Amino acid sequence: MPDLAEEVAGLAEGARITEDEAWLLQLRRELMGYSKIRTGGDCTTYARTGAAPVLAQTVDLSGNLDTHITVLRTPRSLVLSFAGLLGYLGLNRAGLAVGLNLVLGGAWRPGVPPYLAIRHLLDHAGSVGEALKLLADLPLASSRSLTLCDRERAVYVEHLDGELRVGQGPDPVHTNHFLHPDFAPADELNVFARNSSLRRLRAATEGLARIAPAAPAEDHFALLARPPVCVPDRGDIRAERTVAAVVLFPDEGELHLRPGDPSQNATRTFTL
Numbered sequence: 401m402p403d404l405a406e407e408v409a410g411l412a413e414g415a416r417i418t419e420d421e422a423w424l425l426q427l428r429r430e431l432m433g434y435s436k437i438r439t440g441g442d443c444t445t446y447a448r449t450g451a452a453p454v455l456a457q458t459v460d461l462s463g464n465l466d467t468h469i470t471v472l473r474t475p476r477s478l479v480l481s482f483a484g485l486l487g488y489l490g491l492n493r494a495g496l497a498v499g500l501n502l503v504l505g506g507a508w509r510p511g512v513p514p515y516l517a518i519r520h521l522l523d524h525a526g527s528v529g530e531a532l533k534l535l536a537d538l539p540l541a542s543s544r545s546l547t548l549c550d551r552e553r554a555v556y557v558e559h560l561d562g563e564l565r566v567g568q569g570p571d572p573v574h575t576n577h578f579l580h581p582d583f584a585p586a587d588e589l590n591v592f593a594r595n596s597s598l599r600r601l602r603a604a605t606e607g608l609a610r611i612a613p614a615a616p617a618e619d620h621f622a623l624l625a626r627p628p629v630c631v632p633d634r635g636d637i638r639a640e641r642t643v644a645a646v647v648l649f650p651d652e653g654e655l656h657l658r659p660g661d662p663s664q665n666a667t668r669t670f671t672l
Contacts (some may be wrong), residue, residue, distance in 0.1 A: 401512065401520050401521070402625070403624070404486060404487075404516055404519060404520065406423040408422045408423060408426060408486065408657045409422070409487055411425075411486065413472055413629055414613075415484065416480070422484070424482035424529065425483075426513055426515065426516055427484060427486060427513055427541075428485075428543070429513070429515070430501075430508055430541045430542050432515050433508060434504045434508070434567070435537065438475055439537040440458050440462075441448045442460045442501065442502045442575075442576045442593075442597075442640050443460050443499075443500065443501045443502065443575070443576065443584060444460075444501075444572065444573075444574075444575050444589070444600045444601070444603050444604050444624075444629045445457035445458075445459055445499040445501050445545075445547045445556075445573070445574050445575075446569070446572065446573040446574070446605075446608050447497070447502065447547050447548075447549035447554040447572055448498070448549070448554060448571050448598075448608070448613065449466055449549060449550070449552060449553055449554040449570060449666070450551070450613060451551075451613070451653065452613055452649070452651055453495070453497070453549050453550060453551050453554070453622065453649070453650055453651055454497075454549070454613040454615075454647065454648065455491075455497040455498075455499050455547060455549040455550055455554075455647075455648045455650070456474055456499075456548050456620045456623075456624060456645070456647040456648065457489070457499045457501075457547075457624070457645070457647065458462065458502075458624050458629060458630060458631070458641050458642045458644070458662070459480075459488075459642065459644040459645070459646070460631050460640045460641060460643065461636060461640055461641075461645055462637065462638050462639055462640050462641075462645050464596075464637055464643075465482050465643050466600055466643035466644060466659055466660040466661075467641070468482045469481075469482060469619070469644055469657075469659045470482060470483055471655065471657065472486070472490075473668050473672070474522075474523070474671070475598065476492045476493050476522065476523055476582075477491060477493070477519075477522040477523065477671055477672070478490050478492075478493040478499075478653070478655045478672055479519060479522065480644070480655065481515075481565045483513060485586075486516060486519055486622050487515040487516045487517070487518045487519025487522070488500075488515050488519075489518060489541060489622040489646065489648075489651075490517065490518070490522055491522070491648045491653065491654075491655060491672075492522045492523075492525075492526075492650075492672075493651045493653065493672055494525070494526035494527065494529060494550075494651055495526075495527075495550050495551055495651050496522065496526065496527060496528065496530075496548065496549070497523055497548070497549045497550070497552050497648040497650040498518050498521055498522060498523070498531070498547070498548055498549075499546070499547040499549075499648075500514065500518060500544055500545065500546050500547065500548060501545040501564075501574050501575060501576055502543075502544065502545075503543050503545050503546070503558060503560075503577065503578050503583075503587070503589075504543060504546060504576075504587065504588040505543045505560050505561075505578065505583065505586040505588045505632065506543050506560045506561035506586060507561060508542040508543070509541060509542075510540035510541060511538075511539040511540050511542075512538050512539055512540055512541055513540075513541050513542070514540055514541070514542060514544040514546070514559070517535070517538050517540060517544065517546075519537070520599065521534055521535070523549075523632065527550050527552070527553075528548045528549065528550050528552070528553040528554070528555055529553070531548050531554075532548070532557065532564075532566065533558075535557060535564060536564065540562075540572060542559075543558075543559055543560050543561075544555065544558075544559050544560075545558045545559070545578075545579075546638075547572060547574055549585060549650060550647075550650060552572070552597060552653060554569070554570065554572050554656060555568040555656075556568075556572045556579065557568060558578055558579065558580050558583050560578070560583045560586055561586075561595060562563070562633075565580035565582050565583055566580075567579055567580055567622065567667055569608075571582060573604045573605045573608065574601070574602075575597040575598075575600045575601040575604070576589060576593065576594075576596075576597040576599045577589050577594055577601075577634075578599070578638075581661065595630065599628045600628050601630050603626075603628050603629050604629055606669065606671055607629070611623065617647040617649070617654075617656040617667060617669075618667065619657060620647045621645060621647060621656075621662055622664050624645040624647075624658075625645065625658070625661075625663035626660040626663070628629075630642045630645070630661070630663055631660075632664060633661065637672050641661075642647065642659065642661070642662060643659075643660060644657060644658065644659050645657075645658045645662035652671075653671055653672035654669060654671050655669070655670045655671075656668070656669050656670075657669075657670065
């Protein structure tokens with residue numbers, strides 16, 4: 401992805417840091433690696449296709465990163481990210497939305513960090529089908545689940561050890577354990593985090609079923625702001641908590657954001 405490598409070089413120049421430091425911002429999660437001893441958060445994501453496609457999710461991270469949230473407007477997309485990171489989640493002008501979840505498994509290795517892979521998809525894919533073709537050619541560095549949504553199709557794509565598995569349906573929901581039966585035996589999530597992941601998966605699935613197909617963003621935020629989907633602040637900077645919630649309407653080119661705890665903060669709207 402030479403275009404994004406050039407952008408990382410531009411980031412370094414503009415921020416007056418070294419290129420190595422700029423790359424550290426893109427690779428932070430991969431360099432941290434993963435431990436089987438984990439806490440209870442790490443994102444709940446769902447999508448709905450049809451006449452009013454929507455992708456919505458919480459962003460659960462450690463490190464008090466809600467103070468570093470940024471929204472990038474590129475020529476093709478709106479990207480929710482964090483200071484210095486060139487990709488995370490978002491939507492593009494072609495009507496494609498991309499979300500993500502951390503899943504733990506396999507060997508993490510040198511390759512494309514999934515955050516930059518998502519930016520690459522938003523820059524170059526016009527549909528779920530095109531995004532899947534691009535993903536198949538990317539040597540991803542670490543395990544992840546991406547949720548892709550356009551007017552015709554909504555899927556989750558799980559990555560493990562260089563292989564992809566796709567699950568689809570009208571309303572896919574994903575949390576932090578592998579859902580595809582081919583990958584489930586390789587899941588490294590510990591039992592406590594898995595129980596949280598299962599609770600959030602069930603709550604999001606049941607909650608989405610009660611939301612009308614053409615519901616406004618505030619109806620989705622009502623679900624994203626409720627426990628167990630919303631992970632509270634336990635006062636430990638090392639523990640994941642919900643640092644943002646987003647509702648994306650790819651047909652409308654709208655990104656609705658509640659930074660920080662979504663139960664306590666107002667909605668901000670960004671448009672292409």
